[in-house]
Each structure stands twice: as C-alpha cells, then as structure tokens.
Amino acid sequence: MAEGSPEKETGKMASPDAPQAGFLQGVPAQFRASKDWILKRRESVRPWSEFLNSKAGRPKSTGAAITRLRTNITRFQSNYLFVCLGLAVYCVISSPLILIAIAITVAAHYYIGVRLAANPIRILGKDFTTQDHAMLTAVIALPLLFLSSAGSASLWVVGASVVLVTVHAIAMPAEDEGSAPFDLDMEPV
Numbered sequence: 001m002a003e004g005s006p007e008k009e010t011g012k013m014a015s016p017d018a019p020q021a022g023f024l025q026g027v028p029a030q031f032r033a034s035k036d037w038i039l040k041r042r043e044s045v046r047p048w049s050e051f052l053n054s055k056a057g058r059p060k061s062t063g064a065a066i067t068r069l070r071t072n073i074t075r076f077q078s079n080y081l082f083v084c085l086g087l088a089v090y091c092v093i094s095s096p097l098i099l100i101a102i103a104i105t106v107a108a109h110y111y112i113g114v115r116l117a118a119n120p121i122r123i124l125g126k127d128f129t130t131q132d133h134a135m136l137t138a139v140i141a142l143p144l145l146f147l148s149s150a151g152s153a154s155l156w157v158v159g160a161s162v163v164l165v166t167v168h169a170i171a172m173p174a175e176d177e178g179s180a181p182f183d184l185d186m187e188p189v
Helices: 006-010 029-043 062-075 077-094 096-118 130-147 150-171
Strands: none
Touching: 029 077, 062 077, 062 150, 077 096, 077 150, 096 130, 096 150, 130 150
16 A cells, blocks of 8 residues: 555545545535536537427417427527527637636636735735635726626627527427428318
C-alpha cells in the first residue's frame, strides 16, 4: 500500500461508492444539482431525426394548433432547450464585444476569488468578504456588458427562441395526430 493511502490510514479498503478526490469534491451542492439536471435533460432528448421530421404541416384549426403546441412543447422540451442554448452560443460567438466582456468578467471573478482565498484583502481596515467580491465583480461586469450590447443580444436570443419553438411546435404533428399517411378530408356524397 502507498504511503498516505486511505487503506493504510483506516485499515479498510476504500468503498467504490465513496467520493473520490477529484474536481467535484469541492464543487458546491447547487452546481452538482445543476449538472444532474443537465444530464437528465440530455437523456430525455428525443432523436434529432424525429425532431427534424419533414412531415410538418399546417394544423386544420386553431384548436388543433393549440393542441400541437402543448403536446410538442412537452414532447420536445429538451430539444428546444438545446436549440435555445445553440442560439445563445451563436449570439455570443458572433459578437466579439460580448465575448470579450464575458472573458474579462470571468477573469476578474477568478482573480478576485483566488486573491481572496490566498489572503483576505483589507481595505481601510475592513475585511473583503465574499459578498464584497460579488459586488466588485458586478461593478466590473455591468458596464462592460452594457457597452457590448448584451441586453439587446439576450432579447434577440429570447425572441428568436420563442419564434422558432412556437413555429416548430405548431407545424409538427402530434404523436396521436395524423396516423394516416395522407390526411384527406372526405365529404359524404
């Protein structure tokens, strides 16, 4: 056994279910919950071939459109989430000023956090707390994001997402709708 290993210190073998020393050990619980939520969303993604099905068409009535909207939003919820995330990533990548503002904000947050963890900062006899850290990061971030037009970009992402999701959800037939290959309305003669 190696020096300082858990087996030597406790005299027992480490359980395979025991938390391993890794990058998740110091992660706060809310981030682990977020990671679990994202993994659950990834598992519930419907096949993209089904999502991009070419059998789209106009609904017969407003009631059918509302039914399709409710059904398909529930059915393709995870797919729509990834479409919205894709639009947000596209928006950030296509706007270099927003990308620079986010990079500066993350760097400032990291630098202040590392500096605060290494040795507490004292300004005019007052200790620099975690709340002060968050306030300083916000003071740095808000003007940068305002100057880079992040507000208009986020509104564009929300608007484009709402339009895309609504149009797709209304155009895609629901699972129980249209089981026949051709939707012919036959009138009695």
